[in-house]
Amino acid sequence: MGEIKRVKPRTLSGFMELLPKEQIEFNRMKGIIEHHYERAGFIPLDTPIIEASEILLAKAGGETEKQIYRFLKGDTDLSMRFDHTVPLAKYVALHQGELTFPYKRYAIGKVYRGERPQKGRFREFYQADIDIIGDGKLDIINDAEMPSIIYGIFKELDFGPFTIRINNRKVLSGFFEELGLQDKITDILRVIDKIDKIGVDAVKEELVNFEVSNSDVEKIINFISIKGSQEEVIKGLENLGIQNELFNVGVKELGEVSKYIEAFGVPKDYYEIDLTIARGLDYYTGTVYETILNDYKSLGSVCSGGRYDNLAEYYTNKQLPGVGISIGLTRLFYQLNEAGVIKGKESTPLKALVVPMDVELDMPIKTVATLRENGISSSIVFDKKGMKPNLNYANKEGIPYVIIIGETELNEGKVMLKDMTNSTQELLTIEEVVNKLK
Amino acid sequence: MGEIKRVKPRTLSGFMELLPKEQIEFNRMKGIIEHHYERAGFIPLDTPIIEASEILLAKAGGETEKQIYRFLKGDTDLSMRFDHTVPLAKYVALHQGELTFPYKRYAIGKVYRGERPQKGRFREFYQADIDIIGDGKLDIINDAEMPSIIYGIFKELDFGPFTIRINNRKVLSGFFEELGLQDKITDILRVIDKIDKIGVDAVKEELVNFEVSNSDVEKIINFISIKGSQEEVIKGLENLGIQNELFNVGVKELGEVSKYIEAFGVPKDYYEIDLTIARGLDYYTGTVYETILNDYKSLGSVCSGGRYDNLAEYYTNKQLPGVGISIGLTRLFYQLNEAGVIKGKESTPLKALVVPMDVELDMPIKTVATLRENGISSSIVFDKKGMKPNLNYANKEGIPYVIIIGETELNEGKVMLKDMTNSTQELLTIEEVVNKLK
Numbered sequence: 001m002g003e004i005k006r007v008k009p010r011t012l013s014g015f016m017e018l019l020p021k022e023q024i025e026f027n028r029m030k031g032i033i034e035h036h037y038e039r040a041g042f043i044p045l046d047t048p049i050i051e052a053s054e055i056l057l058a059k060a061g062g063e064t065e066k067q068i069y070r071f072l073k074g075d076t077d078l079s080m081r082f083d084h085t086v087p088l089a090k091y092v093a094l095h096q097g098e099l100t101f102p103y104k105r106y107a108i109g110k111v112y113r114g115e116r117p118q119k120g121r122f123r124e125f126y127q128a129d130i131d132i133i134g135d136g137k138l139d140i141i142n143d144a145e146m147p148s149i150i151y152g153i154f155k156e157l158d159f160g161p162f163t164i165r166i167n168n169r170k171v172l173s174g175f176f177e178e179l180g181l182q183d184k185i186t187d188i189l190r191v192i193d194k195i196d197k198i199g200v201d202a203v204k205e206e207l208v209n210f211e212v213s214n215s216d217v218e219k220i221i222n223f224i225s226i227k228g229s230q231e232e233v234i235k236g237l238e239n240l241g242i243q244n245e246l247f248n249v250g251v252k253e254l255g256e257v258s259k260y261i262e263a264f265g266v267p268k269d270y271y272e273i274d275l276t277i278a279r280g281l282d283y284y285t286g287t288v289y290e291t292i293l294n295d296y297k298s299l300g301s302v303c304s305g306g307r308y309d310n311l312a313e314y315y316t317n318k319q320l321p322g323v324g325i326s327i328g329l330t331r332l333f334y335q336l337n338e339a340g341v342i343k344g345k346e347s348t349p350l351k352a353l354v355v356p357m358d359v360e361l362d363m364p365i366k367t368v369a370t371l372r373e374n375g376i377s378s379s380i381v382f383d384k385k386g387m388k389p390n391l392n393y394a395n396k397e398g399i400p401y402v403i404i405i406g407e408t409e410l411n412e413g414k415v416m417l418k419d420m421t422n423s424t425q426e427l428l429t430i431e432e433v434v435n436k437l438k
Numbered sequence: 439m440g441e442i443k444r445v446k447p448r449t450l451s452g453f454m455e456l457l458p459k460e461q462i463e464f465n466r467m468k469g470i471i472e473h474h475y476e477r478a479g480f481i482p483l484d485t486p487i488i489e490a491s492e493i494l495l496a497k498a499g500g501e502t503e504k505q506i507y508r509f510l511k512g513d514t515d516l517s518m519r520f521d522h523t524v525p526l527a528k529y530v531a532l533h534q535g536e537l538t539f540p541y542k543r544y545a546i547g548k549v550y551r552g553e554r555p556q557k558g559r560f561r562e563f564y565q566a567d568i569d570i571i572g573d574g575k576l577d578i579i580n581d582a583e584m585p586s587i588i589y590g591i592f593k594e595l596d597f598g599p600f601t602i603r604i605n606n607r608k609v610l611s612g613f614f615e616e617l618g619l620q621d622k623i624t625d626i627l628r629v630i631d632k633i634d635k636i637g638v639d640a641v642k643e644e645l646v647n648f649e650v651s652n653s654d655v656e657k658i659i660n661f662i663s664i665k666g667s668q669e670e671v672i673k674g675l676e677n678l679g680i681q682n683e684l685f686n687v688g689v690k691e692l693g694e695v696s697k698y699i700e701a702f703g704v705p706k707d708y709y710e711i712d713l714t715i716a717r718g719l720d721y722y723t724g725t726v727y728e729t730i731l732n733d734y735k736s737l738g739s740v741c742s743g744g745r746y747d748n749l750a751e752y753y754t755n756k757q758l759p760g761v762g763i764s765i766g767l768t769r770l771f772y773q774l775n776e777a778g779v780i781k782g783k784e785s786t787p788l789k790a791l792v793v794p795m796d797v798e799l800d801m802p803i804k805t806v807a808t809l810r811e812n813g814i815s816s817s818i819v820f821d822k823k824g825m826k827p828n829l830n831y832a833n834k835e836g837i838p839y840v841i842i843i844g845e846t847e848l849n850e851g852k853v854m855l856k857d858m859t860n861s862t863q864e865l866l867t868i869e870e871v872v873n874k875l876k
Binding site for chain 2: 004005006007008009010011012015016017018019020023024026027038039040041043044045046047048049050051052054055058069071072073074076078090091093094095098099100101102104105110112114123124134137138139141142144145148152260263264265312313314315316317348349350361362365366368369370372373375376377378379380382383393396397
């Protein structure tokens, strides 16, 4: 085929590509999330990565629209999904007659945003979402279920203690209505949302900049300073004596939700009401969630979500309220890997490496086939010759057992099982090996 | 927010989007494939869906180039992967110093080809690949391993009997060299590749059109008619008395590979040497594989692959021979679903539905939390009130157990477990339920 013109291999910046051990660990994390989503009765949904632009951009605007991967293929105006929520809205609107409600689905897959390349920012990244969608209405108690799923996942992921923070947007909105600050809610909430990053004094200053009176600033600070157990916070909110209806509905919702979180299995240490969190500014309408890893607070929220009134208003006039959470898996993995928290608990799923020592291959091959039939992940080596390179290989890859088959073993109808963790070895039948490794 | 301008929800043609029960079955199939790949010691690799166009198109040309999804984002010329092989080649070339060889990886993910929309053709589809890549060389016995993985997967997928067909491109090429037809190999192989579809006579006719002499046509037909057990086919090839070196290397390889397939656990009924299969015309250089579902022959090959001499010649001067197979999962699922073979063995992963009957929710919630902690996938209902709508729901979704908790049950500290398959019910403690459903 003549001279080949070579291209320098590279991977685009903002696109994560992992080495084998990292990939195994990434997949282990993904598997844990999936397992917990399924265990809680969520059904998988895998929507296309590409949709018609008019679908994905029905609502959009602002940053999203600028960041979207959008292009023409032939005459068709296409875009790549930038989250799982818009495709879910389309899906539910399109298939509403074929779904049973409440519809509980999970989606774990790649989404795309053309952000400015920056350390720890990705243009292709996994989001792992669950949502419960109601037909017309959705009982508030569903909101109490989400923290238990967050708890199960992060407990098993094992990155140390964490705190699930809960709030209710109606409480926030009602409170600001009461102060007559309803026109400034968006700005105020944006400032409050930053309190963890910038501190109380900077928040006060910014609020004054929005022409909030000093006395209102004090009321706001008092309000967001209400802390304690969920019972204490609810009591504190009730004691404010606010008559605003939205506020009171919010306090009631927050009370009901926080009341049942523990019944769902979340220990008290792992969740709290935090009146400063607001999340997305024009999307959530009730309960909101954030999750903080206590030892890695600088990561920000690693699992967030909330309640919304109407999922698919851009595609259908059917009222579809919902509640959901989302984990930005790619970013989470990257940050924890950088922090050295991901240690590669299992550096390989391989349990055993079969090494034939210059013998007829029939028996070694049957050995690896038997291991696999018994569910033991194993490889057989044909390319590396001799003991030493293969033991080195097993060591480097972290394969716990090497099964050596030489003339002696073959004559006895047995194999030599070498335990790489302590370098002991014993002569066993294949059945004995299977029983030991199973 | 004023009047909302609604967009009619739709999914692009050529993009598969499944209803819940189908998605569950699709994921079950995907899970089986992944399980078998991992059990055989393959490590996951998840490359980006988007690459620089110069990378993906380093080799391309022809159909691939026309079908590719390619676009500009800012100044960057981007393309979406159209298979897993080119990204693998780039990955191995880029990370060769960090990988251990033989490098065994699996990739299960979406790839993109802008084919003309047509029933059963997809523009976004899952490919599920494995490859073993050697550093400089790769022992031929590795080729004997692939059929055992195909066998394990399709046995468990359970779509009836199937046949793994094996051939060797060197046998084909050497044979045609011997006839002095080396310049026409590509055309002749393309014709032979169609023999299953168009029959022997049409093949003869097409060969004559390529100005193959009648006596050569007869030799070709005799050659591809050699059939029987692998020993018989090898003997038949040897008996042709061909002195061509490539041919003889090919026969030796084919003999070695077919000799060890059975040791790897594939029963003789499930594989055969078929001298008519050639697969991709300029890619494979040795062993080639096809897999036919005996009861659904019209589907064509459902798992194919082969041996290649040099994976990454467009990115590195390092010689990287390999052998691999690929399953086109999206197409396979679609076709089998159309054929009614996919029955939804498990229509839901949900094992139990907890139904509180107008009681305080604490105990019902603790029940579902306990089930989940014990690995039993379960949901609790807050939105549907009363017995009947919930039993209907469980029936429709195929949930095998409903757990009813009313006042009576609450007073006894027990729950009513209803077996939906036979409509019996019994009053049990939560522990008893866990033991029963586990």
